[in-house]
Each structure stands twice: as structure tokens, then as C-alpha cells.
Amino acid sequence: MQPHPDDLDLYVMGAVSDERREEIEAHVMACADCAAVLAREARLELALVEVAGAPIASIRASRRRPRRLLIAAGFLAAAGVAALFGTRLRSRPPVAPTPIVVTCPLDNHARACVDQARRHGLYVQYPIRRPVPIYESPNLAGGVIADN
Amino acid sequence: MRSRFRRLLGVGLLGTQTFADDALAGEDTAWQELIAQHNQRVILSLLALGCDPRRARELAHDAWARLVEQQRLGRLERLELPGLAIKQARFLFFDEVRRRKSGGEEELSALPDPAPSAEERYLTRVQLERARAALARCPESARRVFQIVYENPGMPHAEAAAQVGLSVQRVRQILCEVRKQLRAVLEE
Numbered sequence: 491m492q493p494h495p496d497d498l499d500l501y502v503m504g505a506v507s508d509e510r511r512e513e514i515e516a517h518v519m520a521c522a523d524c525a526a527v528l529a530r531e532a533r534l535e536l537a538l539v540e541v542a543g544a545p546i547a548s549i550r551a552s553r554r555r556p557r558r559l560l561i562a563a564g565f566l567a568a569a570g571v572a573a574l575f576g577t578r579l580r581s582r583p584p585v586a587p588t589p590i591v592v593t594c595p596l597d598n599h600a601r602a603c604v605d606q607a608r609r610h611g612l613y614v615q616y617p618i619r620r621p622v623p624i625y626e627s628p629n630l631a632g633g634v635i636a637d638n
Numbered sequence: 639m640r641s642r643f644r645r646l647l648g649v650g651l652l653g654t655q656t657f658a659d660d661a662l663a664g665e666d667t668a669w670q671e672l673i674a675q676h677n678q679r680v681i682l683s684l685l686a687l688g689c690d691p692r693r694a695r696e697l698a699h700d701a702w703a704r705l706v707e708q709q710r711l712g713r714l715e716r717l718e719l720p721g722l723a724i725k726q727a728r729f730l731f732f733d734e735v736r737r738r739k740s741g742g743e744e745e746l747s748a749l750p751d752p753a754p755s756a757e758e759r760y761l762t763r764v765q766l767e768r769a770r771a772a773l774a775r776c777p778e779s780a781r782r783v784f785q786i787v788y789e790n791p792g793m794p795h796a797e798a799a800a801q802v803g804l805s806v807q808r809v810r811q812i813l814c815e816v817r818k819q820l821r822a823v824l825e826e
Binding site (some may be wrong): 497499500502503505514515518519521525528529531532533534535536537538539540541542543552 | 664678679682683685686687688689690691692715717760765766769770772773784785788789791795810813814817820821824
């Protein structure tokens with residue numbers, strides 16, 4: 491086993507390299523003492539956030555339907571003004587949202603699929619709960635996102 | 639593009655607020671910004687429960703995926719972060735633990751005391767006062783580094799270092815020193 495890491499504080503601060511992070515995690519998985527230390531460091535890190543005065547729900551947002559109505563009203567008003575002056579508004583074609591929740595097609599390839607998908611900033615849903623685009627890992631089919 | 643522009647302006651609370659509004663409206667880039675800012679805290683909340691680090695990352699990932707899904711289904715009326723993501727991640731963790739226990743697998747060693755809900759604090763009021771008093775005794779430069787880093791979730795140390803005019807290494811050194819002092823006070 492690797493020696494006990496002495497940089498668990500840096501680890502919880504997110505201040506270690508990816509390589510070092512892998513080493514630490516591999517050690518912690520096999521060492522109960524270091525796992526306990528890590529849990530303690532994590533609790534301390536969260537406590538320090540409170541000390542700094544940043545509460546657990548530091549941002550709040552609510553779905554604001556009225557804002558959309560205002561935006562829609564504004565757009566209509568602008569269109570009206572443009573029509574008055576004989577100009578034509580250039581309308582942008584709607585942009586299809588880029589899917590970020592996908593699912594992997596085959597259970598036995600899920601691990602590779604998930605790793606690849608995450609590297610592309612995609613979030614994998616499994617087990618499948620509803621139709622979402624399928625992400626095929628490059629090992630299988632060239633990294634294509636297809637509709638489910 | 640708009641998100642990157644806002645980030646360049648300096649996120650602060652206002653920038654984070656607009657990301658949350660946009661995420662509720664379904665903007666994927668806003669979700670990605672929020673995840674980048676808050677994911678570490680979600681992971682830490684799981685580590686604090688004794689979850690192993692690799693599983694903690696996976697559960698955090700799943701928690702965010704569920705929130706995004708809820709938003710897309712129109713079921714997310716409010717977004718309180720990072721509390722909501724932490725709550726979701728903890729739910730997944732405890733659900734997994736319960737399943738393992740009922741499946742008759744190896745006896746799990748005692749879990750930490752039931753986790754505080756996302757709204758609860760990690761410190762008592764007395765501990766908080768003591769910690770803040772100890773922080774007030776630190777040099778002003780150390781306090782400034784501490785506040786910048788811990789008040790801005792997800793801010794890279796390089797960015798904090800640029801703001802205070804120090805090297806990244808020095809910033810980390812300061813943070814380790816402040817942590818050590820506050821830990822001593824909190825563990826009294």
C-alpha cells in the first residue's frame with residue numbers, strides 16, 4: 491500500500507493534480523484510518539464555509555413566469571416599432587438545446603460509456619427512466635449521440 | 639457565450655444568481671456553470687458522511703443529472719444551491735446504504751450520526767463564534783485569502799491568487815495555516 495497521504499487537506503480543497511487525486515483515492519479506498527481522516531477533513535472544509543458566512547443555500551432562484559411574459563411583450567413591442575418604421579426584424583431560427591442528459595445503451599459497456607460521456611460534459615442517466623438520447627462510447631460506435 | 643461573458647465580469651453572487659435563473663429556464667450552459675461552482679461541496683458533503691471518494695463523485699454526478707431532469711420535466715420550481723444538490727446526493731447515498739443493509743451484505747460499520755439536513759449547519763453557534771474570533775486574530779492578508787476562497791464556491795485558487803496578488807502556492811500555504819488554526823479551535 492502507498493504511504494498514508496499527508497495532503498488530504500489539499501485534496502478536500504480541490505488543490506491536487508488529477509494524478510495525485512487518483513493516488514489518494516486508491517489509498518483511501520484501502521485504508522480505513524485514512525478514510526476516517528478524509529471524512530474529518532471534509533467536515534472541516536464544510537465548517538469553514540460556514541465560518542466564512544456562506545450558507546448552505548447561498549443562491550435561490552424560482553421559476554418566474556412573469557419575466558417570460560415581459561420578454562414576450564417586449565419582443566412584440568419591438569416588432570411593432572420595427573413594422574412602423576418599415577424595417578424587417580431578422581429572426582433567428584430556434585436553436586435546439588444541446589442535450590446533456592443521456593443514457594448508455596448496454597449494461598456491460600456502461601462503465602466505459604459513462605467515463606467517455608462525462609469527459610464530454612454529458613450526464614448519464616441509468617437505469618433508463620425516460621427516453622433520452624443515447625451516448626455511444628467511441629469504443630463502440632464512434633461517440634455518437636442518437637435519439638433513443 | 640453569454641455565460642462566459644458574465645463569468646469574465648466576475649461571478650460574485652449576482653452572476654451566480656443569474657446562472658440559477660437561467661438554469662431554471664433550461665439553459666444547459668447555466669447548469670454547467672452551477673455544477674462547476676458547487677460540485678466540490680456536494681462531493682464534500684458525501685465524504686463527510688464516510689462515502690468513499692470515487693462513489694462520492696458518481697453520486698454527485700447522479701444528483702445533478704436528477705436535478706436537470708426535474709427541471710426539464712417542469713418539476714423544479716425553486717433552485718437553492720448547493721443545498722438542493724447536497725440533499726439529492728445524500729438521499730442517493732443513504733438509499734444505497736439502506737439497500738445494501740437490507741440485501742444482507744456485510745455488516746456496515748456504524749455510520750456517522752444521521753446527517754444534518756441540507757439546511758442545518760455543521761457548527762454550533764458557539765463554535766462559529768469561536769472560529770470567527772480565531773479568524774479575526776489572523777493577519778489581514780490571511781483573512782482576505784480565506785474569505786475570497788470560501789465565499790466564492792468553485793473559484794480556482796489561481797483566480798483567488800490573482801485577486802490578492804499572491805502566488806497559488808502562497809495562497810494554499812495560507813489556507814493550510816488558517817485551516818490548522820481553526821481546526822484547533824473547533825476541536826477544543
